[in-house]
Amino acid sequence: MSDFLTHECGIAAVRLRKPLAYYYDRYGTCLWGMNKLFLLMEKQHNRGQDGTGIGCVKLNMPIGKPYVHRRRGIESDALAQIFRKEVKSFFKMDRKGKLDKTSPESVKENFDFGGEILVGHLRYGTSGDFDEGSCHPYLRRSNWPTRTLMVMGNFNMTNTGDLNHALINRGQHPVFGTDTQTVLEEIGYHLDEAHTNLYHELRDKGVPGAEIPDHISEALDVPGLIAQSAEPWDGGYAICGAIGNGDMFVMRDPRGIRPCHMLITDEVIAFASERVPLMTVFEAEADQVRALDPGSVITIKADGTISDTQFHTPQQYTPCSFEKIYFSRGNDPTIYRERKAMGSALVDQVIGSIGDNFDKTVFSFIPNTAETAYHGMMDGLRLYRRQQVRMQILDGAKDGTLSAEKVDDLILRNWPRGEKIAHKDIKMRTFISQEKGRDQLVSHVYDITYGAVKPGDNLVVLDDSIVRGTTLKKSILKILARTKPSKIVICSTAPQIRYPDCYGIDMSELGKFIAFNATVALHRRAGRQHVLDRVYEECREELKKPSNERKNRVQQVYEAFSADEISAEISRMVYPEDIDWSGEVEVIYQTIENLHASIKGPCGDWYFTGNYPTPGGYSMVNQAYIRWYEGLGGRSYDLL
CATH class of the missing domain: 3.40.50.2020 (Rossmann fold)
Known part of the structure; x- marks a missing residue:
């Protein structure tokens, strides 16, 4: 394409299926997951060079310890800079005794990206004002892990105005400018509703307060709240989200307009916009990588349980010809x-x-x-x-x-x-x-x-x-x-x-x-x-x-x-x-x-x-x- 034309975005996500100690013992590093995320993003760097963002959610963190982290940047080489800074910080903390790089427990507790869920986004600005604040992932914080939400995606909603008005009619105060914010708030609203209903039910049953979060986490119906959220959406999208309790989801629009692929091994569940990066980074065969079905959401609960659910009836399949x-x-065999x-x-x-x-x-x-x-x-x-x-x-x-x-x-x-x-x-x-x-x-x-x-x-x-x-x-x-x-x-x-x-x-x-x-x-x-x-x-x-x-x-x-x-x-x-x-x-x-x-x-x-x-x-x-x-x-x- 000889004309200057911004386009598309790229997503990458890594969900570790083993404790960090497994990766240290086998690969000699506690940063195996972060390294794989970087490679997935680098192999898709063609998809977005306006901005970069990465996020991490840690499972089962002790009370008082942070469990969600995020970095974003819009420098010309933001992808390399973000990861370079994190790796430099990792070794600096080790030298100063703030963590022990040989201890998976120390790394998970003290290094921001030493967790089990790692997500990354490469962005071209296709809607709204563009600055670092517009970079994915977007984050909705709460002191309840089951209400904390991080979202990123390759998408554009055609009816953002209607979606914003729906938020206003509920009494919310959306910040106009991006459809990402609208998507985050829509999912966040239904997440809040589900959380509140579960909380009241458990509280009224006399469940001790300290035990309520675990019960909510186990009962949270992620596919259900995704189906409610996506009902009014009009657009093409591949969206990845992580909830603070460790639940994770990846969804694709009902017409399959935007691409999304998945790889499952004994060690990892990984997602990317393109198939070949997953094949290359994880040395997988083509038949091990599959495209998400249109209108489906892959949910990975905090305990590692995987489900594949239709959140919307599939429509006529119209994947983007571009x-x-x-x-x-072009190294994908089909393409x-x-x-x-x-x-x-x-x-x-x-x-x-x-x-x-x-x-x-x-x-x-x-x-x-x-x-x-x-x-x-x-x-x-x-x-x-x-x-x-x-x-x-x-x-x-x-x-x-x-x-x-x-x-x-x-x-x-x-x-x-x-x-x-x-x-x-x-x-x-x-x-x-x-x-x-x-x-x-x-x-x-x-x-x-x-x-x-x-x-x-x-x-x-x-x-x-x-x-x-x-x-x-x-x-x-x-x-x-x-x-x-x-x-x-x-x-x-x-x-x-x-x-x-x-x-x-x-x-x-x-x-x-x-x-x-x-x-x-x-x-x-x-x-x-x-x-x-x-x-x-x-x-x-x-x-x-x-x-x-x-x-x-x-x-x-x-x-x-x-x-x-x-x-x-x-x-x-x-x-x-x-x-x-x-x-x-x-x-x-x-x-x-x-x-x-x-x-x-x-x-x-x-x-x-x-x-x-x-x-x-x-x-x-x-x-x-x-x-x-x-x-x-x-x-x-x-x-x-």
Whole structure:
């Protein structure tokens, strides 16, 4: 994804199944759990670099000793800094005699992250104001362990406004700004209710006060309170929570929009947003790691009992297709195959653009995350060329024109040629990743391999997806044009991104999508402003309806033009300005049909089709159009 786009979040959780002494005896360290948490987070660092947070809950701590701890940070290398500080603190405390690193009991009592439940979060800011206070995990403290709650997740709720009003109507005082706070308070409310009911029941039975906490802890129905809490939620989510008494839960939304995976061994129960980190960190096989079922909550009681409960009836399964296209690490075996398939699916369109001039074409990719799809495209092109050669050899054998020289010419000439053309400066990209003030620097994010492309060649470059087109126009195409190719073809493994997202990816402003802007330009050039005006009025009317009756009126904007016409307009819009080059630029997008053919099983495609999996999506897309039409910015789901 060559455009700057924040997205997703990553979660990691480790629940030790043995006493700390077991890990010290077997692995020589009491920090085995914390080390595993760090590795799980580091292996998912691609999912969030705006902020980091970790938390710990200790089981069976003596009265008077803290049992919940948390650290958060928003430094550019917050993940490394947080763990570095904790490890440094650990050894410093050992040197000063404040703990004994060889004693599991001492470590658990004195080191904040020497507990059995360890959670971590990697964040991209997708809603609300972003600072350290917005980093997960969120913590709701109480002097009752069974009312103390820590929550983190990869999610976005489309109906945060309604959820906040529900809190207000109860008499609460929510702090607006993030849906995380809303989720924390909703679960916390039902946790308080369950705790209070159990307390009164036990007290009225005459149970001694000192014994009541253990009875509450044992009787606490975590799946039940999760089901009550999640009933009004509209969104995509993978949420992990830990209660102060040692109960833990991990839940996934009923449509499976956000990913979550689990591994269970004799030593540990671990969770992560992606499968491969669990396989790598714990040296597990792929079949040992499973995805949480949509609408399910995994509960681990303080005594280690595990349950898998449906908190919501599963809905139509619509996992986010961008996990396949871009977000998840490409070393997952399934995603690797699917990304290669996406690249191969573009072959017919590429050949339609450049013909059979492979000897005058160079193939490459931008950015590095597109490399897997690039290999798929090259495999497809080579297969196409092999089939050509086979037919030519067979034809020559039939008509008697086959010779050794001709065979050599067919085999050695005109094969697809791949080169590493563009290189990204990761540090520069991080430095200028803020939305404002980056235009002057954006052209230096990429550099090129000089001499690999000869003047007059075609240059075909594969990208994961093209969202805004800003980096294409201001940086990539200007750099690629320095090689003086006759034609530059940019291929996107994703279809045209036409509609905003509201389930955890920062793509909610229509005016930032080049496919939308291209379509608007086509309407205005054709004198069809009245279509845009009519859609605006229909969007306003749509928002007056009950949320479950709303439809996507923005789809009408695209009905008058074919995907090829919109792609041609995008090609015109991204053409680099003020450079000494007169070649041709063509932008090619994956078809929606080929995307579905490449991805195994169902995939959520609302970014491309406008068919949202929840009512909140339809509310948001209409609101997004209204804000664009009125010249307003900002995330549309923040206002619903």
